[in-house]
Amino acid sequence: xxxxxxxxxxxxxxxxxxxxxxxxxxxxxxxxxxxxxxxxxxxxxxxxxxxxxxxxxxxxxxxxxxxxxxxxxxxxxxxxxxxxxxxxxxxxxxxxxxxxxxxxxxxxxxxxxxxxxxxxxxxxxxxxxxxxxxxxxxxxxxxxxxxxxxxxxxxxxxxxxxxxxxxxxxxxxxxxxxxxxxxxxxxxxxxxxxxxxxxxxxxxxxxxxxxxxxxxxxxxxxxxxxxxxxxxxxxxxxxxxxxxxxxxxxxxxxxxxxxxxxxxxxxxxxxxxxxxxxxxxxxxxxxxxxxxxxxxxxxxxxxxxxxxxxxxxxxxxxxxxxxxxxxxxxxxxxxxxxxxxxxxxxxxxxxxxxxxxxxxxxxxxxxxxxxxxxxxxxxxxx
Amino acid sequence: xxxxxxxxxxxxxxxxxxxxxxxxxxxxxxxxxxxxxxxxxxxxxxxxxxxxxxxxxxxxxxxxxxxxxxxxxxxxxxxxxxxxxxxxxxxxxxxxxxxxxxxxxxxxxxxxxxxxxxxxxxxxxxxxxxxxxxxxxxxxxxxxxxxxxxxxxxxxxxxxxxxxxxxxxxxxxxxxxxxxxxxxxxxxxxxxxxxxxxxxxxxxxxxxxxxxxxxxxxxxxxxxxxxxxxxxxxxxxxxxxxxxxxxxxxxxxxx
Ligand code: SF4
Ligand code: SF4
Numbered sequence: 295x296x297x298x299x300x301x302x303x304x305x306x307x308x309x310x311x312x313x314x315x316x317x318x319x320x321x322x323x324x325x326x327x328x329x330x331x332x333x334x335x336x337x338x339x340x341x342x343x344x345x346x347x348x349x350x351x352x353x354x355x356x357x358x359x360x361x362x363x364x365x366x367x368x369x370x371x372x373x374x375x376x377x378x379x380x381x382x383x384x385x386x387x388x389x390x391x392x393x394x395x396x397x398x399x400x401x402x403x404x405x406x407x408x409x410x411x412x413x414x415x416x417x418x419x420x421x422x423x424x425x426x427x428x429x430x431x432x433x434x435x436x437x438x439x440x441x442x443x444x445x446x447x448x449x450x451x452x453x454x455x456x457x458x459x460x461x462x463x464x465x466x467x468x469x470x471x472x473x474x475x476x477x478x479x480x481x482x483x484x485x486x487x488x489x490x491x492x493x494x495x496x497x498x499x500x501x502x503x504x505x506x507x508x509x510x511x512x513x514x515x516x517x518x519x520x521x522x523x524x525x526x527x528x529x530x531x532x533x534x535x536x537x538x539x540x541x542x543x544x545x546x547x548x549x550x551x552x553x554x555x556x557x558x559x560x561x562x563x564x565x566x567x568x569x570x571x572x573x574x575x576x577x578x579x580x581x582x583x584x585x586x587x588x589x590x591x592x593x594x595x596x597x598x599x600x601x602x603x604x605x606x607x608x609x610x611x612x613x614x615x616x617x618x619x620x621x622x623x624x625x626x627x628x629x630x631x632x633x634x635x636x637x638x639x640x641x642x643x644x645x646x647x648x649x650x651x652x653x654x655x656x657x658x659x660x661x662x663x664x665x666x667x668x669x670x671x672x673x674x675x676x
Numbered sequence: 677x678x679x680x681x682x683x684x685x686x687x688x689x690x691x692x693x694x695x696x697x698x699x700x701x702x703x704x705x706x707x708x709x710x711x712x713x714x715x716x717x718x719x720x721x722x723x724x725x726x727x728x729x730x731x732x733x734x735x736x737x738x739x740x741x742x743x744x745x746x747x748x749x750x751x752x753x754x755x756x757x758x759x760x761x762x763x764x765x766x767x768x769x770x771x772x773x774x775x776x777x778x779x780x781x782x783x784x785x786x787x788x789x790x791x792x793x794x795x796x797x798x799x800x801x802x803x804x805x806x807x808x809x810x811x812x813x814x815x816x817x818x819x820x821x822x823x824x825x826x827x828x829x830x831x832x833x834x835x836x837x838x839x840x841x842x843x844x845x846x847x848x849x850x851x852x853x854x855x856x857x858x859x860x861x862x863x864x865x866x867x868x869x870x871x872x873x874x875x876x877x878x879x880x881x882x883x884x885x886x887x888x889x890x891x892x893x894x895x896x897x898x899x900x901x902x903x904x905x906x907x908x909x910x911x912x913x914x915x916x917x918x919x920x921x922x923x924x925x926x927x928x929x930x931x
Contacts, residue, residue, distance in 0.1 A: 637878075649794065663741065664781065668797055671756035675792040 297321045297390070300383035314386040320346065320501070321390050326448060329391035329414075331376060332399055333571035333594055334421050336437050338464055338587045340395070341503075342456035343444045348387040349498050350394070352376035353544035355657035357384060364409065370626050371657040372541060373402045380410055388414070393447070397421040399598040400631055417443060423599050425592055434588040441584070458583045461576040463503045470510040471497070471572040477518055478561040479616055482528040484521035487537070487560025488550050494567050495543060528559050533676045536613060538564040538605075538639065539623040540632050544657045549624050552662075552669045562616040565624075570595050570608060597631035605635075606642055613648055619676045620649040622669070627656040649675060680735050682924025683720060683749065684758065685709060685742030688779035688806065689891065690716045691921040694729060699765060699926055703727055704918055713742030721748060735931050737924040741780065753927055755920050759889060760785050760792045762923025766913050767887045775876060775902070775910070776890040776919070777868075779806040784876045786884075794879055804871035806891055808840050812864040815847050816857060821895065823861050828897040830862025838871055865901060873905040888912045889919035 297318050303311065320327065328340050329350040340347045352375025361378030379385035388394075394416040396407035410416050420436050422429035441452050471494060477484055493513050500506045535558050542549060542565055550560050564570050574593035580586035595604030613621065621643050625632045636652045643650035651672045653665055679702065684691045690713075692705040705723055709716050717738075721731045731748045738749035739758040746752075755778075763774040764787055774785040782804050786794040798804050806820075813823040833855060837843045843864075850860050876886075886908060892898050893916030903910045915922065 651795075664797065667741065667754055667756075671754035671792070671795060674754055674757045675795070 300389055302383060306384070310384070310386070314389070317386040317390045326392045327387060327390055329388055329394045331395075331403065332397050333566045333596070334397045334399065334591050335395050335419075336440070336587055336591055338457050338460040338576065339437060339441055339444065339452065341460035341464065342452045343441075343448065343450045345392070345444070345448070346501050347395075348391070348501075350376055350379070350385065350388050350391070351541060351543065352379050352385075353657075355544075357382050358657065365406070368628050370400075370402050370540075370629050371544060372626055373406050375544065375657060377406050377410065380413055393417060395419065399596070400629070402628075415447075421598070422592075425599065425604060430585070430589055430592055433592055434582075434585045437584055437588050454583050457587060458578055461578045461583065461587060463507075465575045465578060467497075467503055467507050467510075468572045468575060470507045470514075472569065474510050474514045475562065475569055475572070477514055480521065481534075481617060482526060482530050482532055483534075483559060483561050484517040484526070484528070486528060486554050487535075487563065488546065488554055490560075491543075491546060491550060491563060491567060494563075498567075529557075532557060532559040533619045533673055534559060534561045534617055536560070536562040536564060536609075536616060536618040536621045537568075537624060538609060538621060539636075539652075540626040540629050541566045542624045543567065545624060545626070545655055548655060548659075548662050548665050549622070549653060549669070552666045553622070553673070556666070556670050556673055558669075558673050561618065562612055564605075564609060564612060566596070569612065570605070573608070597635045602635060606638070609639065609642065610646065613643075613646060618648065620651070620672060622672065623650070623652045625652055625654045627654055678929075679729055680925050680928040681724070681729065681731060681737075682758065682762075682921040682926070682928055683717070683736065683738045683740075683743075683746055684755065684918075684920035684924060685713050685716060685738065685740040685745065686755075686779050686891075686920070687741055688810075690720060690740070690742070691918050692720050692724070693918050693921040693925045694724070694727075695922070695925040695929060697929065699929065701915070701918075701922065701925075703729075704915075704921075706917070709742065713745035716742065717746040717748075720746075735928040737928040737931070739920050739924045750928065750931060753924060756783060756785055756795050756797075757792060758920045758923035758927065759783065760787045760923065761790075761926050762919035762921070763787070763887055763889050763916075764790050764923075765926060766889075766915050766919055766922065767885065767911065769885055769887075771884050773876070773879065773884050773886045774919070775872060775886060775888050777804075777806055777872060777888070777892045777898075778890050779810075781805055782872055782875065784872075784879050786879050796875055796879055798875065804838070804868055804875065808843070808868055809864065809892070811840060811844060812847055815844065815851070816860060816864075818857075818861075824865060824892075824895040824897045826858050826861035827865040828862075828900075830856065830858035830860070833859040833863040833866075835863045835867045838867070843867065865898065869898065869901045869905050873902065876906060886910045887916075889916040891917050893917055 326345040328345045330347050357378025358374045361374040380388045396418045398420045422432045497506045574590045576590040577586045678697045682693045694703040736749045738746035739755045743752040770790045776783045782798045784796045835846045893912040
């Protein structure tokens with residue numbers, strides 16, 4: 295089949311053009327691509343259908359002005375940025391996606407998916423927002439519907455065996471991610487948090503699972519080796535910070551880098567790209583594998599859940615395991631679930647005797663100075 | 677004699693304090709920050725020289741948003757830490773809550789055992805800061821001190837918007853309606869007091885003394901209105917505006 299590049303292709307820089315060529319190649323060899331936005335997307339199902347899932351979360355403010363022509367200004371930058379990429383054909387994965395998969399998470403995303411649906415084929419999974427059995431029944435059914443939809447749309451067969459196999463390898467990938475993150479329990483940690491985050495993020499754009507696992511394991515082993523041979527980039531006594539809150543790929547430099555440029559070190563990411571999504575595993579021996587997959591996803595402690603006791607429990611454990619000195623929550627502007635929940639987190643951290651600070655920010659640069667001052671003051675306080 | 681300098685370059689004014697070994701204030705200087713923090717820092721150095729202090733050979737800590745523009749400072753420390761230190765000494769308390777309404781940002785700082793235990797700062801918009809009051813004073817063609825004085829005589833008017841831009845148009849429409857200046861001033865001050873109080877409410881105030889520092893601490897009315905809104909006495913001090921610089925000087929002495 296013939297695939298065309300977007301009309302404005304010539305205006306893109308080289309890196310972006312290469313991205314387009316890469317995905318075009320996948321398409322030309324009959325690959326199917328699904329664009330996803332959230333850690334609740336049941337990857338095993340897409341894997342078993344032979345569809346490549348790619349995260350489409352917008353991480354830059356480049357496309358926000360375009361998005362604001364249709365979306366309200368006071369909306370989460372992640373939603374605006376993602377939508378803007380779809381509008382402007384600037385993201386190769388969105389452009390070439392055969393399907394967009396969304397979930398009913400926060401209101402902004404839900405409604406954005408509806409609009410996206412007018413441009414691209416979009417399937418929305420209805421995520422229940424509780425962690426109990428009743429919710430699990432519903433979510434399992436919802437995933438079965440999704441399976442039927444995919445089978446019909448793409449004329450593929452999704453077998454139980456296929457899902458089980460996918461779960462085994464996804465579990466292995468999750469384990470590799472966790473091992474990478476867990477080495478930061480060392481004191482001082484072997485590498486800076488920024489590097490961990492970048493490595494995890496990069497892994498999302500490698501489409502061969504074994505290759506991803508090898509890359510993560512390779513990075514981890516070489517970091518620990520260097521550490522043991524005395525090569526320690528992080529100074530002893532650096533204040534150990536845990537990051538929590540919204541997805542932070544779009545504000546990494548303003549937050550994580552700012553912490554690490556000022557003598558702190560991020561030892562743990564509880565966010566989507568970090569531990570909260572990697573920790574839960576699928577019970578691959580379960581009789582009903584679809585239900586087991588569903589169960590794993592329901593264990594993710596995101597603020598769209600209510601009550602979100604998973605996040606509270608996880609944070610309580612993490613601050614101890616990683617010997618954390620302070621907790622910084624990064625909330626994207628107008629993100630209601632996280633902003634409201636931050637009050638409970640403040641209380642939880644207060645009870646644990648840990649300093650806690652919320653940074654509310656967007657993808658712009660205007661507040662970089664203020665954010666750094668706050669981070670600096672926070673580190674001085676520890 | 678040993679001298680230590682603290683320089684607080686804020687968004688509207690730059691404060692300098694020199695202390696001796698015991699922490700007694702020897703000199704206070706204040707000047708507008710102007711366009712360039714670098715020029716301001718140079719001007720401060722000159723002025724100190726006139727007073728017989730050579731800044732290059734005196735321990736010096738810089739703070740405030742222009743802190744990195746002071747080439748002769750030995751260390752930069754954030755205004756949060758400096759304010760807490762300075763306020764603790766000015767008010768002679770080891771446990772207190774400091775409210776600092778600055779030109780560009782408003783800070784609420786919780787101090788326990790003479791150390792910062794928690795703090796909040798307003799986000800990037802200017803609502804609830806000195807800048808908000810300045811803009812409103814401009815529209816009413818009065819000085820800042822006149823604005824708060826007017827406010828003390830006004831009543832029963834409110835501005836509903838926290839956003840400076842929207843509040844500005846509300847004020848303009850109040851003027852258009854012929855509302856008395858006193859009442860508009862009252863509404864302006866009332867709005868900032870409510871914003872600051874709700875922010876302060878997020879940090880549990882406990883039984884600690886609440887102290888107001890920063891440029892607005894001279895206004896008896898702001899203090900009174902804040903006390904009313906918070907339901908507890910808010911104290912100020914003539915040296916309140918120097919809290920950041922004073923704290924910086926004390927920290928310079930400890931370098
Ligand atoms: S924060 Fe929650 S809703 Fe947003 S991407 Fe992560 S898991 Fe999904
Ligand atoms: S950060 Fe918050 S508002 Fe933005 S997409 Fe995620 S849950 Fe929704």
